[in-house]
Amino acid sequence: MRPCLMPKGFTFMRVAIAVSGDSTTAVYANFYNLHTDAGTETAHNAARQANVNQVELERSGTVPTVETLCANPSTIDSCETVDKIFFYRSGPLVTLQDDDFTYASKLFLQADGSVLLDHNPVMGNFYTVVGDVPVLAGIAKAKTPVLTFRGGSRLDGFGLTLTDGTRFTHGGTGGSPVTLTLGASERWVAAKLCQGQKDGNTRIFSIRAVTSSGRSLAAGMATGDCVRYPAPSGWQIVGFLDGSEVD
Template sequence: MKYQIVNLAISAGGALAATSGEFSILSMNVAGLPEILNGNEVPGDKTSNSQQMGTKFSQYNYDIIHVQEDFNYHAYIYSTDTHPYRTATSGGVPFGSGLNTLANFNWIDFDRVKWATCSDASESDCLTPKGYTFMRAIIDDGVYVDVYNLHADAGTEDGDEAARSSNLKQVADAIDTNSKGNAVLVYGDTNSRYTRTRDGITIFSTQNGMKDPWVELIRGGVVPTVETICTNPSTTNTCETVDKVFYRGSPLLSLAATYWNYESNKFLQANGSILSDHNPITVNFTWSAGSSLRQSSFWGGPHGAWFSDVTTLATKTSPKASVLTFRGAKRLDSVGLTLTDGTTFTHGGTGGDVSSLTLNSGERWTSAQLCQGQKSGETRNFYIKATTSSGRTLSAGTSTSDCATYTAPSGWGIVGFLGQDGDEMDQLAFVYAPQ
């Protein structure tokens, strides 16, 4: 595994947690459509080819692998792969999306989303529920990256390009909604090229502030204006394929791409034939925890709408909490705090009883206990207890036997929240800042 712990710090739970490291990703369209529908001009038997792909996934041990067109030969890939975390198939044609992830990291959420628009103008893109997937990958304790896998509409007819533009916009809008303030990776089969301007592939840069590491590292920052076609296996990195990667860091986590490559020659049959009609691509990243904002791990269940105070906190200089305000009864209804500059954060519903604590001069909110339980078949936060640097406490809700305590690093304090909410607190984490 290429992931390495470079620097260490005390985590919220008192154990050593990484503050910097590296990881690798791979994107590969595995050509898993049934042979009768598409032979993909790939020699050999698709069953055997799929088993070989799984073997090579394990051999090279990329940390987060996205596959597309993983339809009717999914089981053969998984039978020879050894990654500890893998998404369950959504089915073969015509039931599944063909999108799956194999990883060395776990995640706290996973969602499959179908495209709102598809086109059969030149390909049978409406035959299956193609779309994108979302997960929040756990790189380390309190270190998360939102990871999206996608397979956009194919073809170059007017209807195809309109559908593909809509697909890419759908993902960009989802990033704005679900990944505000977070580090993000988007990669997969975009079926798009920079020279097809109607596709709008630059939307991830213009709308979401992301970089393409191929443009950054291979093209010297210059977006191509003349179409180039890659051979398979590719003999050069400068040619452009429709398989792409986009990334950004956040105030919580710096990300930098350090290596980009077509992995074509690593994914060949014994006789030198290709395993897929797409050139797989890999990128290596380094990461480091934020110097002015960090976060705890999450507690609770993956339900409700995502929220984050990170973007607002990133505009502040040395933010400090002055008033804590919670609501709760049988469960934790809401959490909130007011900063010393008057900025107020509130998340959750309006039920329960209100409890409040005004911090004294020099007093910091240093730790929080959360307890979770089941309500209507979903995991929610039932209880919170805040403890300050002076030993004072504030609580709300009803304690359970399933609890965790999060403590700010030495010299830091809790200044905000991120998580998921509705009428109550579903999933919750805390934002730390130096005090």
């Protein structure tokens, strides 16, 4: 049997990510499958690189200068061909992180061992981070009376307590804790975050919270790469999105 040719164009699907049996706190991820320019001349290769210039897991961010063609089925993951997970992006309520890439060629073979398609199937292992969003979804008019940060040479941990007693704590237990108790009508309205490099990864090195009364709470060590995040007018900060590190 001969392999089928991959249809041209793109497909789209939306996937709900939720706890089994509970869709009330679901977050959604959109997936696009696209057949790009498949030419092999120099201009085709340049066009593809100009369209999407991102290499992460196999090349550690280094764009290859010499093409290593993939066999079909491919027996290695570091080869270069048109079959890639080229791009992924997080949204405001969910963080996508990919920690593995492989050509799953052995899973897509015909009974006689021959390939199903003229392309190698790609597979990535994504995990999602939604932080405090699922809990906050069930709390009406959440308010933050207590902020607690931990830091030293960088930010180690951060947390807050809501008026109903709910506590959010993220990060580690290192560094020195600092606490700010807000007044009855006081709100956390802005955050300044500074980032830097640790062990080859981007981490949050400091945080500074500013309240509606002009008071502030800070932890960690500021860097030259900082961004201020104000809450929209009439809103406040009541939770976090975070990963396995303070990133």
